[in-house]
Amino acid sequence: MYRARGFTLIEILIVVVIVGVLAAVAYPGYSDYVTRSKIAEATSNLLDMRNKMEQFFLDNRTYAGTCATGTVAPIPTGDNAKYFDYACTNLSGTTYTVTATGKTGAGMGGFVYTIDQNNVRTTLGVPPTWTAPSTSCWALRKDGSC
Numbered sequence: 001m002y003r004a005r006g007f008t009l010i011e012i013l014i015v016v017v018i019v020g021v022l023a024a025v026a027y028p029g030y031s032d033y034v035t036r037s038k039i040a041e042a043t044s045n046l047l048d049m050r051n052k053m054e055q056f057f058l059d060n061r062t063y064a065g066t067c068a069t070g071t072v073a074p075i076p077t078g079d080n081a082k083y084f085d086y087a088c089t090n091l092s093g094t095t096y097t098v099t100a101t102g103k104t105g106a107g108m109g110g111f112v113y114t115i116d117q118n119n120v121r122t123t124l125g126v127p128p129t130w131t132a133p134s135t136s137c138w139a140l141r142k143d144g145s146c
Contacts, residue, residue, distance in 0.1 A: 032142055038083040038108055042100035043138055045076045045086060046115045049098045053117070063096040063117065083108045090116070099124075113138050 052073035056066045066073045067088035075086045084100040097116045102108030110127035114120075123139040126132050133139045137146030 035107070036140060038106070039111065039138075039140060041080075041082060042084045042102070042111070042113050043140075045080060045084070046098055046100055046113060046121075049073060049076070049086070049088075050115050050119065053096055053098070062093045064091050064093060066091060066096065067098075082106060084111070084113075 049067075053063060053066050056072050057063055059072070065071065067075050075081075075088065082103075083106040084102055087099045087101070088096060089099060090097040095117050097114055100111075100113045102111035110125055110130075112123070112125035114122045114124060120136055121138050122136050123133050126139050126144075130139060130142050131144035133144045133146055135146065140146055
């Protein structure tokens with residue numbers, strides 16, 4: 001006697017639905033995780049820039065002239081700037097601001113972080129789906145926590 005082997009169409013559809021539901025639940029969490037990992041580039045580079053700016057200040061007694069190529073505190077580029085663009089502003093003898101602006105093409109559009117000579121960390125911008133923090137800090141999570 002012949003016995004049929006294999007799966008019925010209903011069994012396959014049930015498996016497809018279960019996989020679809022699991023993917024729908026897991027994808028947003030994974031997407032947020034990837035975004036948070038990209039933010040680490042900005043925070044790490046800003047802290048590194050702050051240390052280099054302070055080193056330049058100790059050597060020269062001014063912040064003016066920092067961030068230029070060939071100095072101890074050049075702007076991060078290349079592999080160190082995959083997800084953010086960096087800029088030095090407000091350069092004077094006693095002040096500076098380093099800004100990290102998210103690259104839209106890298107999925108980080110809307111993020112803007114700064115640090116200054118007083119180590120004040122500020123989130124100037126976040127995407128519309130994120131909440132801006134209520135204090136001076138860097139938003140590291142979607143809910144605005146630091």
